[in-house]
Amino acid sequence: MDGVRIAVIGATGAVGQVFLKLLEERNFPASQIRLCASERSLGKRIIVNHTDLIIESPTKDLFNEVDIVFISATGDVSQELAPMAVDNGSLVIDDSSVFRMDPDVPLVVPEVNLGDIDLHRGIIAIPNCSTTPLVMVLKPLNDINPVKRVIVDTYQSVSGTGSVAVNELGAQSKVALDGGTAAAGVYPHPIAFNVIPHIESFLENTYTREEMKMLNESRKILHDPNLKVSATCVRVPVMVGHSESIHIEMEHDVNVSEMREILSESPGIRMLDEPSSNLYPTPLDAAGKDDVFVGRLRQDISGSNSVAMWVVCDNLRKGAALNAIQIAEAILEKNLI
Amino acid sequence: MDGVRIAVIGATGAVGQVFLKLLEERNFPASQIRLCASERSLGKRIIVNHTDLIIESPTKDLFNEVDIVFISATGDVSQELAPMAVDNGSLVIDDSSVFRMDPDVPLVVPEVNLGDIDLHRGIIAIPNCSTTPLVMVLKPLNDINPVKRVIVDTYQSVSGTGSVAVNELGAQSKVALDGGTAAAGVYPHPIAFNVIPHIESFLENTYTREEMKMLNESRKILHDPNLKVSATCVRVPVMVGHSESIHIEMEHDVNVSEMREILSESPGIRMLDEPSSNLYPTPLDAAGKDDVFVGRLRQDISGSNSVAMWVVCDNLRKGAALNAIQIAEAILEKNLI
Numbered sequence: 001m002d003g004v005r006i007a008v009i010g011a012t013g014a015v016g017q018v019f020l021k022l023l024e025e026r027n028f029p030a031s032q033i034r035l036c037a038s039e040r041s042l043g044k045r046i047i048v049n050h051t052d053l054i055i056e057s058p059t060k061d062l063f064n065e066v067d068i069v070f071i072s073a074t075g076d077v078s079q080e081l082a083p084m085a086v087d088n089g090s091l092v093i094d095d096s097s098v099f100r101m102d103p104d105v106p107l108v109v110p111e112v113n114l115g116d117i118d119l120h121r122g123i124i125a126i127p128n129c130s131t132t133p134l135v136m137v138l139k140p141l142n143d144i145n146p147v148k149r150v151i152v153d154t155y156q157s158v159s160g161t162g163s164v165a166v167n168e169l170g171a172q173s174k175v176a177l178d179g180g181t182a183a184a185g186v187y188p189h190p191i192a193f194n195v196i197p198h199i200e201s202f203l204e205n206t207y208t209r210e211e212m213k214m215l216n217e218s219r220k221i222l223h224d225p226n227l228k229v230s231a232t233c234v235r236v237p238v239m240v241g242h243s244e245s246i247h248i249e250m251e252h253d254v255n256v257s258e259m260r261e262i263l264s265e266s267p268g269i270r271m272l273d274e275p276s277s278n279l280y281p282t283p284l285d286a287a288g289k290d291d292v293f294v295g296r297l298r299q300d301i302s303g304s305n306s307v308a309m310w311v312v313c314d315n316l317r318k319g320a321a322l323n324a325i326q327i328a329e330a331i332l333e334k335n336l337i
Numbered sequence: 338m339d340g341v342r343i344a345v346i347g348a349t350g351a352v353g354q355v356f357l358k359l360l361e362e363r364n365f366p367a368s369q370i371r372l373c374a375s376e377r378s379l380g381k382r383i384i385v386n387h388t389d390l391i392i393e394s395p396t397k398d399l400f401n402e403v404d405i406v407f408i409s410a411t412g413d414v415s416q417e418l419a420p421m422a423v424d425n426g427s428l429v430i431d432d433s434s435v436f437r438m439d440p441d442v443p444l445v446v447p448e449v450n451l452g453d454i455d456l457h458r459g460i461i462a463i464p465n466c467s468t469t470p471l472v473m474v475l476k477p478l479n480d481i482n483p484v485k486r487v488i489v490d491t492y493q494s495v496s497g498t499g500s501v502a503v504n505e506l507g508a509q510s511k512v513a514l515d516g517g518t519a520a521a522g523v524y525p526h527p528i529a530f531n532v533i534p535h536i537e538s539f540l541e542n543t544y545t546r547e548e549m550k551m552l553n554e555s556r557k558i559l560h561d562p563n564l565k566v567s568a569t570c571v572r573v574p575v576m577v578g579h580s581e582s583i584h585i586e587m588e589h590d591v592n593v594s595e596m597r598e599i600l601s602e603s604p605g606i607r608m609l610d611e612p613s614s615n616l617y618p619t620p621l622d623a624a625g626k627d628d629v630f631v632g633r634l635r636q637d638i639s640g641s642n643s644v645a646m647w648v649v650c651d652n653l654r655k656g657a658a659l660n661a662i663q664i665a666e667a668i669l670e671k672n673l674i
Contacts, residue, residue: 149639149640150639151488151584151639153490153569153582155492155532155571155573169530170514173510173514174514177507177510177511177514188615189615189619189621189622190621193506193574193575193576193621194575194619194620194621195492195573195575195580195619195620196619197580197582197617197618197619197632197633197647198612198615198617202612202613205635205636205638206612206633206634206635207635207638215638228638228639228640229638229639230584230637230638230639230640230643230645232490232582232633232645232647234492234580234582236492236532236573236574237530237573237574237575238530238531238532238574239530243532243534243571245490245534245569245571247488247567247584275535275539275543276539278525278526278535280534280535281534282526282531282532282533282534283531283532284526284527284530284531285526295534296534296543296569297543298542298543298544299542300567301542301544301552301565301566301567302486302487302488302565302566302567303486303565303567306567308567308569310534310569
């Protein structure tokens with residue numbers, strides 16, 4: 001066998017589609033690609049790398065016949081299929097939140113904590129799409145000046161919810177532009193020409209699940225159980241690309257030019273920070289690109305030990321599919337399967 | 338004379354139009370209304386309170402014939418016309434940033450610092466539309482627990498730029514929905530299905546003018562020259578309504594239920610905060626309403642002396658025209674002209 005046999009569960013979804021595109025773009029050494037999706041897509045054909053593939057059901061036999069399974073569907077799907085895949089000899093890279101906080105499951109952003117994959121027991125989780133860009137900037141900065149507290153407000157695109165939300169934003173926008181009133185659908189309120197400070201369900205402390213993910217996942221990835229992160233997660237009428245306004249309080253006074261240099265040299269990060277030329281990241285520019293873009297880096301005017309910045313990344317790429325495929329590449333390189 | 342004679346400079350603009358609507362809605366006791374706008378609107382007719390009015394040029398004679406002049410145009414227009422109006426016997430309520438930080442000019446949000454209007458010397462300024470909702474929540478909270486530091490990230494609608502930006506968002510959205518690529522126009526980047534972390538020009542400290550307004554105007558209005566405010570001002574593809582994610586660090590541990598009660602009782606503020614029923618403010622709901630809406634009020638998980646909240650207000654109403662007309666009403670009540 002030359003290469004690795006993989007299965008993609010959720011192949012027709014927003015993240016699954018990008019995953020397939022990345023397999024091509026990166027020349028991922030797959031000897032076989034199997035695609036699964038929900039029942040209504042069974043039998044549908046998708047061309048990957050000039051090969052005509054048919055959507056099939058995820059079965060024990062299928063998991064026996066592949067090496068790596070990538071799952072990006074619902075939490076319920078991951079809950080059901082990930083253990084089944086492991087039991088049948090596959091390594092699972094999972095995009096759901098189901099296993100992320102499980103102490104036996106590494107939660108990995110390769111640029112940040114690649115070493116954690118060595119400890120895997122069959123499942124490796126990737127973080128929520130809003131956590132990944134955050135930890136990617138926190139890690140290198142924390143190495144030179146310990147991060148004490150983070151305040152982050154997000155501007156998250158609808159593709160984070162899935163293709164159905166992308167379609168809904170388009171449809172609602174058309175209704176509104178024609179002078180009508182769009183009805184809510186996927187979200188509790190219309191998202192066209194609106195912003196909604198509510199992603200995932202509310203918890204008892206009235207933070208949302210999404211906001212608490214940013215705290216808990218960051219702590220796990222950075223191996224810092226005392227890290228403080230207060231997030232407000234907000235949905236905005238953008239198709240692809242999550243933006244974050246990040247405020248970091250550090251142990252010592254900050255040196256912005258040193259931070260700029262360190263971030264510039266960090267893998268996966270691209271500085272786009274020339275305000276005088278109107279250069280800073282926007283989701284429209286970041287969509288379709290692999291990097292986490294950082295701009296508006298500045299000494300926080302409200303504290304000498306604080307820094308503010310604006311971070312944007314393609315939530316389907318580095319926020320999901322790209323992070324997963326990078327983990328798969330690392331697994332092959334480390335001969336972990 | 339029964340009532341007051343007023344002139345509206347910038348009557349055809351986004352704020353001017355709302356101002357005229359408010360004159361009707363509030364039964365403002367105007368005995369005469371004169372309208373001015375830029376040259377291309379001269380001679381145009383606008384109906385206000387069932388009266389057919391004609392757009393005219395702002396002249397010394399006009400300023401001699403009115404009592405209160407409301408200006409919402411460009412900074413250059415305010416710079417030129419405000420002193421001329423004062424010299425010719427009018428009281429000016431100005432929406433531009435030109436006079437806001439002038440120590441001789443009161444900068445007023447009636448619910449916060451109405452007393453300051455007593456000291457006027459002919460010009461009273463209203464704050465930037467992103468400052469007004471911020472100081473309205475800071476004031477009552479500061480009275481019970483001194484505010485030490487504020488971090489605020491905004492989600493500002495295009496109507497803050499003016500009607501031209503509202504039209505542009507509509508036109509760009511149509512192009513994008515038809516599969517095209519919208520070109521930038523009013524802003525340095527397309528705003529349709531995008532967010533832009535850049536409002537007004539960049540200053541040497543790489544904060545924008547808009548962001549520094551939120552600091553400097555808040556200090557002046559709250560009479561607290563040591564207040565710390567770090568803002569990131571972001572344009573979002575929303576027609577009307579500015580949203581703000583506000584994080585307040587206070588001197589003592591916060592008591593959220595007490596804060597909730599105090600905010601509920603504050604004039605001009607309406608709590609909309611029932612997460613379990615998906616109730617929190619959105620710009621689509623706040624547009625066309627007078628109140629500053631507060632939701633997502635919660636103990637900040639990153640600090641016992643911190644609180645987080647989500648605030649939305651109609652930037653054309655309380656953010657501009659309503660604030661101005663409330664000042665005019667107070668002037669009449671206090672017999673200040």
